[in-house]
Amino acid sequence: MKIFERFRSRALIVSISKSLLAGFGAGGIVAGLLLLLTKLQVIALEAYLPWLLGGGGLVLVSVGTFFLVRGNDKKLAKSLDKQFGLQEKVQTMLVHKDSQGAIYELQRQDARVALKNAKGKSLDLKWLWAYILCFIIGVAMLVTAIVYTPTVEEELPEPEVPFELTSMQEAALNELVLYIEASTMQEPYKGNVKNAVSDLILGLKLSTTEKERDICLKLAVDTIFEETGNSSAALELMEELWAYNTQAARALAKALNYYDWPRLDEWDKYTDAAADFRALFIYISLEGETPTDEDKVSFLKNILNDTSSKILSALPKSGLSDDDELTLILIRLASANEVDDKLGTKILGLATLAEQAATLGYQEAERALDDTMLAYNSIIFKALSQHKTNTDTGEYAITRICDLFDYTLPKFERPTLIQSSVDSGTDGEGGGGGGAIGGGPTFGSDDLVFDPNTGEFVEYGTILSRYYAIMFGKTEAGVYTEEEKAALEKYFSILQDGFPKEPEENEE
């Protein structure tokens, strides 16, 4: 069995060699690959990790391969028989290594002689080439990864572009200050915006590079945007109102969303108060019932309370500041049934109106109702118009500054996010209102036009508001005659709303 022992030792050496070759190959591949990927900045690893993982791969694969290829005596004997053509002599010797008898002794002798004759021959090195190949690949990969030095393209600092404020730009900015001064914008927004522009002029005068210029521009734009940003709080208010899911709340939300305050005169058509009052009036007139005064006042107050309570609870969540004009108006509106002001008086007057319903007649009562609702709406209209002035003036200032210096226009927050849900509301009027911002699609908004500011083709809709702001600013500044102003407004109105419908010929 000694000769078999020798073959066993050799087989063990071959197994260990194969395991190490596979281990080093795998370790090299892992370490090399990770090192290379790290150098190429595909992955970010600590410097020691590729080596650690490569070492881990080496150990794991070596041990695993060893257990796979080491085999046992039986397998070795079979392999020797097969490889050297020993006709199962070694296997028989191994099986009968302890058997007694002449035939077994002779068999063992025969097997030993056969093995001895095969001694000079090498063991079966089947698949050894694969292990060597694995090793070579691993080493090659590792060496490549170590030797490889990525060519780092040095990022050259961008050349400083000189900047100097031109007299034309300075004049335009001064003009903008005057414009803001002359505007009906509320304080303190007006003062703050004016100061921001004045500071910008000073900053730009001191700037020597475009980089410095851009810092000044950013500061000015951010400041103005911040100052007039409260206008955008209308969005939050609208969302809150919309969530109440009553006709009155939604009507107000819709009006806010449209950002088109003049259309608020339509608003009363959607309010619960008006609709319910009309129903009550008709009921009293037709049925000849005479509710008590107390009942009527209570009824009206209940109607108004519904809207008031919703507005009051929505306000804190809206983000509007406490001293915002819109906030104040809304608070007044909500408290109208309790305070003795113009609106409250008018609304309370409805109670008297209802009392007289039986004697006044329908036409007269309705006229009184319309007067009341007009007062109700005009207060809202006033507040929202002022709000619009503040916002528009700020946006104009920003747009003007950006245009002057070819600076990227910031994205104005418009309450358009829930436009689709608003338009799909219950009243069916969504498609009728709205312009460039809130309503239906703007004509030509999908067409590509050349934008001289960026030098690229962009969708017309994305720059329409900018053009409108420019036109609006110039109109406000009295650049155009009344005729030109009317033509321009019509032009933008068509762009925003489409051509007005022609009256049908057959209509009588």
Add this chain to the structure above:
Amino acid sequence: MSNVENQALEMERVKNFSEKVKKVKEEIRKDVVGQEDIVNHVIIAIVAGGNVLLEGVPGVGKTRLVRSLGRVLGLPFSRIQFTPDLMPSDVTGTNVIEKDENGRLNTKFNPGPIFANLVLADEINRATPKTQSAMLEVMQEHKVTIAKQTYEIKEPFFVLATENPIEQDGTYPLPEAQMDRFMFKLIVKFPGKSELSDIVRMTQKTMMETAETVVDGDIILEMRQLASTVPVIDEVLDYATDLVSNTHPELDDSCAVTKKYVKYGASPRAAQGLITAAKVRALMEGRYNVALDDIDALAPSVLRHRIKVNYTAVNEKLTVDNVISMIIKETRKGR
């Protein structure tokens, strides 16, 4: 004698095995030209205690081989020429009535030609099935039963039968049961040109067999006993059994070749015969263990009369030997 001496003697006997076989072959070669493989197989069968069926056209030396073998082995030899009118009693023997010294009539068993150590059953397929069946018991159990009386035949006992492959009138194919009693079926081929010249040249000198006796029945029995001790490892044993199992198309795990070409497979006797014969072959080769090569070498002779190919094989002009080669190839895969 001490154990060591006993073992030394035993080893000497083992070593002498191949020498004796060599001598037997040399003597046979004096009378039989060529047919090395046939001679080898016949010797294997005799030592292993199996019967042999020799198939070959007339005049290829079948009978001469058997006669020569009888001389060399120094065994009583008898020849039975099978004919359609041969009766079973003509083979086994019969009770005859004879007068004793006192004039009384007594029955006395008159042994037939089967009572010999080496029996040549010439043209066995010419006898009727009834007569052929008379051979069954004696071939398997080495006993003859006549009129409720059993007579044992002296060992060693072999039947070497010949049959003519050419289809002729008045021949009766051997039943499968009887075929299975033959350890080997050997095909004696027509000699090659040079061998034919040698045959003619030799027979011109004398038609008499000149081989001399080199062994006897006891030595053969001793050789048989010795061969039975040759170790067979499980790998080889499994291979032999797998090979035989693989000839059965009805088995789920038999190979595709079998399922396609084989009608029925070999009996367990085939596996037994394979291993027994392989042990003898190993010793004849001077080896002391059975190898897969032994099984492969003997498989065609052991299996060809035990399996039957189907019409598909016949249609594709495949012989039994072709199919066996394919089965061996399939079974050997991965070993």
